[in-house]
Amino acid sequence: MTLSSLLLHPVRLRVVQTFLGRGELTTAALGRHLADVPSATLYRHVNALLEAGVLEVVDERKVRGAVERTLVLRTARASLGPDEAAAMTAEEHRRAFAVFVAGLIGDLDRYLARGDQDLARDRVGYRQYAAHLTDEEMDDFVADLRAVIEPRLELAPGPGRRRRLVSHVLMPDAD
Template sequence: MDQKILKGLLNPIRMKIFQFVLMNKQATTAEIAKELSDVPPASLYRHLNKMMKDDILGVYGENKIRGVYEKIYEIKNNPLNTINKIVDEKDRDQLYNVCYTFAMSILMDFGEYLKQDEFDLKADKIGLRSIPMYMTDEESDVFITNMYQLINQANNQESKEGRRLRKYSFAFMPTEEKE
């Protein structure tokens, strides 16, 4: 798997762009800008260019608006398909690389957070937890379903004043009990 595609989507703004284009099949720069209204135009263009360079997005076409061409984007490479293929094939090395990339993205995000002049872990609601839980497969299914319902509620909220972009990352897996 091309790791740059997966790494590119671990950025929360790029993930929002990806989700918007994926849900709409295609999207113009103006439509993406409206959806991500809290992202400054220069940053938005930088993210779009990075996604094109990383082969996540491609240009489907262009609209001519008052003499200026506006790009229409579509998904070029959906890394979720690649991850699903790796999962189906049970390729241990590739699975490890996916997990490694995920874990490193969390460390990079936390490193960026710590670079701020002022930070307050409590006020910013930073949570780093590993919580062991005993569950049957059925209880685990209910837990996961409930978590996805909560995630989807939060993920479908629009950007507006008072809301900060937050990234929720988690891993859920069986483990062996250790003394």
């Protein structure tokens, strides 16, 4: 199985995204975060990610006669590199983007299902901008985004901190 087909399955993508910003998770904690995924399905996909080296077991302990594993995401194995992305067909990119967008819709649905949503209070937003940039200006823009985002990815959970999802899409206009 290619890395792209492994990662671009909706359940496996959610498993990977659940680890982002969380560090280690036990299998029980992962199950709580993905409560809408049946346990057997979740464990099957976790095992596929373990076999591929995307997840790693960092601890095991007995809990009521069963072995509970503590897992960590191996971030370097959890994303496609430029060579893998370049090798994908147009149809594979369409499927990958559809899985990505469906994941965003699912995230919003789960947020809205809480019933207490307040987009202003929770700092929820989505919008699209259009900018006229040369390739060099676009490279600078991406570097600027990284400079803003990356230090914040290192912040540990703590009082007043809430896990927030930041997603972005960059593409040229079709014309």
